[in-house]
Structures are given as structure tokens and as C-alpha cells.
Amino acid sequence: MNQPQSNHVAVRDVTFGARVKIVEPCNLYDCEIGDDCFVGPFTEVQKGVTIGARSRVQSHAFICELVTIGEDCFVGHGVMFINDTFATGGPARGDKTLWRNTVIGNRVSIGSNATIMPVRIADDVVIGAGSVVTKDIAVAGTYAGNPARRLAPRS
Numbered sequence: 001m002n003q004p005q006s007n008h009v010a011v012r013d014v015t016f017g018a019r020v021k022i023v024e025p026c027n028l029y030d031c032e033i034g035d036d037c038f039v040g041p042f043t044e045v046q047k048g049v050t051i052g053a054r055s056r057v058q059s060h061a062f063i064c065e066l067v068t069i070g071e072d073c074f075v076g077h078g079v080m081f082i083n084d085t086f087a088t089g090g091p092a093r094g095d096k097t098l099w100r101n102t103v104i105g106n107r108v109s110i111g112s113n114a115t116i117m118p119v120r121i122a123d124d125v126v127i128g129a130g131s132v133v134t135k136d137i138a139v140a141g142t143y144a145g146n147p148a149r150r151l152a153p154r155s
Contacts, residue, residue, distance in 0.1 A: 017053060034071065052106065066101040066118070073104060076112035076129065083118055114148075 009025040017035035022028065027044040034053035039045065045063045052071035057063065060078045067081045083099040084092045092098040100118030104110075108121055111129030120136045127133060128144030128151075137143060142151045 023059075040077075058112070065096075066099055067104070068102070069104045070106035070108060070123070072107045074109040076110055076114065078113040079110050079116065080114075081116045085118060 009027055011022065011024070011026065011028045013030045014028050015032040017033060017037065019035060020033050020037045020039070022039040023041040026039060026041055028039065030047035031045045031049040031051070033039065033045070033051045034055065036054045037051055038056045040057060040059035040061070042059050043057055043061045043063070045051070045057070046065045048065050049063050049067050051057065051069045052073065054071055055069055055073040055075070057075040058077040061075050062080045063069070063075070064081050064083045066083045069075065081102055083102065085098070085100055087098050102116060102118050103120045105121055105123035105125065107123055108125045108127070110116065110127040111131065113130045114127050115132045117132070117134050119133055121133070122138050122140055124140035125137055126142040127148060128142065130146075131144050131148040132146040133143070134147040139150065143149060144151055
């Protein structure tokens with residue numbers, strides 16, 4: 001009888017700042033998590049990710065390679081970061097040269113179940129729940145929708 005390959009949930013080779021709280025089970029590996037951060041259960045933070053001080057990552061989030069998150073950020077439940085843009089019409093299939101990076105500024109809040117494509121997001125941005133961010137966001141404000149667009153300020 002054949003046996004499947006089994007990978008176990010793990011926290012390994014992580015550089016932790018002071019007073020970090022993680023709730024297991026979660027997969028955190030080869031990443032850096034700053035001072036006073038929180039990482040909720042059922043999250044995955046992959047190799048090379050940096051999460052800035054005082055940021056919170058809620059449950060069921062997926063933060064893939066090539067993501068940098070600034071300080072004082074909030075990543076809601078079920079947020080998905082994407083680094084493969086399917087530039088060739090399908091998955092990169094192990095060709096990491098096709099992956100792109102994502103840089104999240106400081107004081108950015110990302111609502112539950114948002115999807116963040118490879119983009120740059122400025123400081124002081126709010127992303128609404130369920131939004132899909134497909135383009136860089138260079139101006140502070142509130143963005144929502146698919147694709148995410150800046151909401152008009154209240155008058």
C-alpha cells in the first residue's frame with residue numbers, strides 16, 4: 001500500500017521580534033516577524049516574508065514569498081497574497097523568475113477575504129473586505145471592489 005508524503009505544520013527558522021504572539025496551528029518558515037506582532041491560527045507565512053512591528057495577521061491568511069508588510073498593519077481573516085501573475089497564461093510551475101513582489105506600506109488595513117496581487121500599497125490605506133487589489137495604490141484612502149477602486153471621500 002502506498003503512503004502519501006506528509007508535511008507537518010511547523011514554525012521553523014523564523015526571526016521573531018520581542019513580544020510576538022502566534023496561535024498554532026500555523027506554518028511560519030524562513031520569515032521575519034517584528035516586535036509586538038500577532039499571527040492567528042491556520043495562517044501560512046512563507047520564506048522571505050517580512051512583517052513589520054505591531055502588525056496583526058488574523059486567521060486563515062496566506063502570505064506568500066516576496067511579500068513585505070509594513071508596521072502597524074492589519075491583515076484580516078482569509079486574506080490571500082498572490083505572487084504568480086500567470087504571465088504565461090498559467091501557473092509559473094516552479095519558475096520563480098515569473099513571480100512578482102508585493103510591498104505593503106505602514107498603517108495599512110486589509111479587510112477579510114481580500115486578494116492582493118503583486119502590487120505596492122502606500123501608507124495609510126484601507127482595503128475593504130472581499131476586495132481584489134490588482135494595481136498599485138499610491139494615494140492614501142479607502143479602496144474596495146473587484147478590482148479595488150478608491151472610494152469617494154465623504155462630503
